Amino acid sequence: MLTNEKVQQVLSTVAYPGFTKDIVTFGFVKNVEVNGDRVVVDLDVTSSAPEVAQQLRDEITKKLSLEGAKEVIVNIKQPKMPRETSSRGKNLAPQVKNFVMISSGKGGVGKSTTTVNLAIATAMQGKKVGILDADIYGPNIPRMLGILGVQPEVVGNKVKPIETEYGVEVMSMGVLLEEGQSLIWRGAMIMKAIEQFLRDILWSDLDVLFIDMPPGTGDAQLTLAQSVPVTAGVTVTTPQMVSLDDSRRSLDMFKKLHIPIAGIVENMSGFICPSCHTESDIFGKGTAHDVALEYGTSVLGEIPIEPAIREGGDEGKPVVFYHPESETAKRYHKAANKLWHFIEKVNEEGGASNEAIQPTTPPGVSACSTAAGSQGGGHNNGGGSCGCSH
Ligand SMILES: Nc1ncnc2c1ncn2[C@@H]1O[C@H](COP(=O)(O)OP(=O)(O)O)[C@@H](O)[C@H]1O
Numbered sequence: 001m002l003t004n005e006k007v008q009q010v011l012s013t014v015a016y017p018g019f020t021k022d023i024v025t026f027g028f029v030k031n032v033e034v035n036g037d038r039v040v041v042d043l044d045v046t047s048s049a050p051e052v053a054q055q056l057r058d059e060i061t062k063k064l065s066l067e068g069a070k071e072v073i074v075n076i077k078q079p080k081m082p083r084e085t086s087s088r089g090k091n092l093a094p095q096v097k098n099f100v101m102i103s104s105g106k107g108g109v110g111k112s113t114t115t116v117n118l119a120i121a122t123a124m125q126g127k128k129v130g131i132l133d134a135d136i137y138g139p140n141i142p143r144m145l146g147i148l149g150v151q152p153e154v155v156g157n158k159v160k161p162i163e164t165e166y167g168v169e170v171m172s173m174g175v176l177l178e179e180g181q182s183l184i185w186r187g188a189m190i191m192k193a194i195e196q197f198l199r200d201i202l203w204s205d206l207d208v209l210f211i212d213m214p215p216g217t218g219d220a221q222l223t224l225a226q227s228v229p230v231t232a233g234v235t236v237t238t239p240q241m242v243s244l245d246d247s248r249r250s251l252d253m254f255k256k257l258h259i260p261i262a263g264i265v266e267n268m269s270g271f272i273c274p275s276c277h278t279e280s281d282i283f284g285k286g287t288a289h290d291v292a293l294e295y296g297t298s299v300l301g302e303i304p305i306e307p308a309i310r311e312g313g314d315e316g317k318p319v320v321f322y323h324p325e326s327e328t329a330k331r332y333h334k335a336a337n338k339l340w341h342f343i344e345k346v347n348e349e350g351g352a353s354n355e356a357i358q359p360t361t362p363p364g365v366s367a368c369s370t371a372a373g374s375q376g377g378g379h380n381n382g383g384g385s386c387g388c389s390h
């Protein structure tokens, strides 16, 4: 005899596709009704991929039938497919529904740390997530995720991203380059590499791809924004004035590239003492708020300096996954949640578009020089920087 309890128990053995956790633990099971040998299950899942719904339906039906159910109805509520309904323009990776560009005015402010922890927090909240480490000058995502030296699998002329234990798939431009090689890269080479990384990587049907950009506001950012419709831009800054000035440049760049600004992550905001857990103000904190107001956006999170963050980065054990009880992990989760709401809002309001920033190529002019030259905005296309032969 099937009972509600028994059905719940069966459902808790059904893993959410692509994850190790089950659908009950994720909180996706909204209602169960048992009427003799007829069972109705209502789910509310986070992925809009039809395969995810199909897989869940098949597995639930099969498992409940084995327990004696004659009729199984699985109603699955999914978010809208943003790609079909909203974003417009060029998209080299159409299987990815949303793109988040993580940027900073300068290096060392915690851009990669933020990318990794926001991405993992988003995955822990049930989304299909990928990370593209596009910081060719300092590709440190592999170390931070503990996959340093892992070579991706090549399938034909495409490359499979590396799967991690966090349910996040990853590709780093550093993985495919010899050490030091990227340092001599200029304009057109960077553009080509970014395009290739979007087109030739076999990303799954991702809800969101987080992209760790090189610091600054140059070729890489422009090419990326032209290649995929970026749904949300996130700027990482530290609370000091100098860094805030840099973050303004980064926010200006988002505006020029028509990228919806999700907000600022104020990193190294205060200090949490590892022994007494009190929070103190070292470099100052709360200063990003005024900059956010200036740009009509908000602060996604204030992440304090916590030694566990640095240790996690060095050891490839991200804090949000390995110390979920820590204050910083909680703040990353909150920031990831805010970011996701922003993404949903952008899609509801018509989605991201990169139509306005596509290069126009007049006859006889190379796409390369036009792409760079038409944008201005701190973009350096002075002669040799382009690197192409025209
Ligand atoms: N909130 C934080 N608390 C402690 N260490 C941090 C924090 N944020 C970043 N770090 C450490 O600072 C260094 C620089 O961070 P990283 O993310 O590599 O910066 P970026 O990518 O901007 O160059 C790394 O060693 C990282 O572990």
Ligand SMILES: [Mg+2]
Residues within 6 Å of the ligand: 111, 112, 113, 135, 138, 140
């Ligand atoms: Mg970095």
